[in-house]
Structures are given as C-alpha cells and as structure tokens.
Amino acid sequence: EWIAPRERQVLLRLTGQPLTWLNPGADLALRGGEDVVLRLRAAPGLNTARITLGALPAGVTGRVDAPAGSRDFTVTLRATRPQSDLTVTPTLLLPEVGAVPLPTLRGQAGGRTLNTPAITPTPGTPAPTPSPAGRWAWLALLPLLALGAWAALRRRATPAPTPRAAPARPFLPGVEGIEYREDRTLHLVTADGEVAGVPTPLGGPFDLGQLSRVPHLSGLRAEQHRDGLKLLRLPPDLDVSQGARLLQAGDIVRPGTLIGVAVARQVRAPRLELGELAGLGLPLALHVTGPSVQVRGPYGAHVLRITAPVTDLGGALRAPALDGLRVTLSGHTLLLLGTPAGVQLRAAGDSQPLRDSQPLPAHALLDFLPPGSGA
Secondary structure, eight states: OOOOOOOOOOOOOOOSOSEEESOTTOOOEEEETOEEEEEEEEOTTOOGGGOEEOOOOTTEEEEEEOOTTOSEEEEEEEESSOOTTOEEOOEEEETTTEEEEOOOEEEEEEEOOOOOOOOOOOOOOOOOOOOHHHHHHHHHHHHHHHHHHHHHHHHHTSOOOOOOOOOOOOOOOOEEEEEEOTTSOEEEEETTOOEEEEOOOSSSOEEHHHHHTOGGGTTOEEEEETTEEEEEEOOTTEEEEETTEEOOTTOEEOTTEEEEEEESSGGGOTTOOOGGGGGGOSSEEEEEETTEEEEEETTEEEEEEOOSSEEEHHHHTTOGGGTTOEEEEETTEEEEEEOOTTEEEEETTOOSBOOTTOBOOSEEEEEEOOTTOOO
16 A cells, blocks of 8 residues: 655754854954944754844844855944943854854943834824715715826736845955045955955044954944044054055055955964854963863853873864874873974973973963974
C-alpha cells in the first residue's frame, strides 16, 4: 500500500557565531543627533530578510537594512537627544536563533535634539444648524456633486503605479584615497581608479564611513570648516596621510587635496583570516586560567576550555591565521608546543617571544608579523 509523504518541519540549528561584525572600528559614543552604522554579515543559512531589531529605550531609534540576496546587512542606531548617561546594548532577533546582542552604545554630552512632530487631532467645533435657505442651496448642488463623484470613479479605474524602493547602494571596496575638491565635495578613490562621490552635510560633524558605506572608514569624523575640511577623529587602526605627512585629529585639509587612507598596522591588514575571531578586533590577547583560555580583543572575548592532550588553537577557534599555534595541558598548566610562521606569542610587558615548551603566562599578547619577518 502506497502512503503519500507528509511535510515535516525541520529545526535548523546554527553552530558558531551567527553574525560577524565587519566594522569593529565604528564609533559607538554618540552625541545627540548622531548615529552609527554597524556592518554585519550573517552566517550561511540565516535569512537576513527576517532579522529584526529588538526594543530600544527612549531617545534611541534604529533600523535594519538588508539587501535582498546578500548576507551583508546594516543596523543604523541613532541618539535622538543628548544623553551623557546612556548605556544600551541593542539586540537583533534572528530566526531560529533568538536574541543576539550588538555592541554597547554609550552617550556623550552635547549634540542636538531631533524633534519628531506628533500629529495631534484638532478638536472639532459643533456645526451650526443649517437654515432653510442653506438646505435649498445644498439641494441645488446635488447634481454637481454627483458629476464630481462619477469623474473620480473614472480616474480611480486606472491605478497609479506603486513606486519601488531604490536598492541599497553597495559597498565600495578597496578605497585608498579621499579627494577633497575645490567645490568642497568629497570623492572616494579606489585602487582601480574608480571615483565615487559622497554626499556630506554642509554643517555639523559626520562619519565618512557611515555616509560612504565603506567599513574601514567608520569612525573617521570630519566637518566642513571655513578654511577646508576639519578632521575631528581618526580611527586608531587607520593611517590618513597627505603626501608623506600623517594627519591627526584637528588638522584642516584644504580644498583641492588628495589624501591617502590605509590600514595603520600590519596586524590590521585584510589578509589575516581570523575566521570567527574577526569580530573581536585587534590586537588579540590570551588570558589563561588553568585549562581555560580566553581570547580577548577590543570588542569582545571568546572562551575555550582545553581538554585534549594537544590542541591547535587555530582549529579549535576556527581562526585560520592561528593554525599551528599548538598547546598542551600538563596537569593544570598549559605549555606552548609551537607557533606558526608570522605569529609571535609573548608575555604582557615583555618584548621577548615565548619559546616552545614554556608555560603560557596569565596574560599573553599575540603579534602578527609582516611577511618575511622571523618569528
């Protein structure tokens, strides 16, 4: 006897980190009227169209922008008024995963208040009782009203086309220069020579990374000044230069200038494949307590408990850049067995790298060396 198959619901459980933070250098300290854009990448299998933002406190608004068919999406968070005591950790609600915390926002004094006008109904006044003369006037207007209703029905027969939302502008990869033209407009220049303009406000500070949708420029804040473009804040992991001179916060760029932008240190280079540790930021440090290893970065931590006789931290942490960093557990002490080429492990405050068979200190720093350097 043949039995027709029945539909079954399958619960999909994702292992590892469901989200990767693509711009950990974003400025999370907001004054009134400022916003921050978090660039995120969903793990394979997650439907970004169903990702929503959890509840936010008063004075903070947000939205999720997820282009169709892409794993990359953005979360925009805005402080609508000055709140120096603001500390909030927003959450994203992911299908089949639940609530996932986002980086914590902190308020700063100053800024402005964004007023959202509320629509309040105006109380009506009682209509006067029409006089007999008024009634006859309404009766005379009835044919005209019927003609107007018939014309409105004729127009409604052809529905107006529904406007389609414009697709989100994609990221512009490989930005290596910023052109500040004589007309005080900003244009990004890529390594391939592509030039793209960035709309910037004429007054007040702005974040170039947020406006341009370029992750590694997040945190570069500037504003139009009487003499040119004033740099207010430079991310610590970005070198901004004019010729051979490195620019600093407070410098003013004159119109008609091309400035260069580059990753500041070799440890921040995009060639590093940090895998699931990418969202922690750099530099990375190891905090060791018995058989437990906590990998810490500026934006988070990851805890690993060592149980196997020999453990490759790169494989256990799913971080290809650390493949070959092997440790062994001897009693309650972790010993270093080997480090991969280009990676150096040293105790905090010590410039000498650890040697094989040495115990891991309570606090060790990971250095990623430039190509060709000896470990």
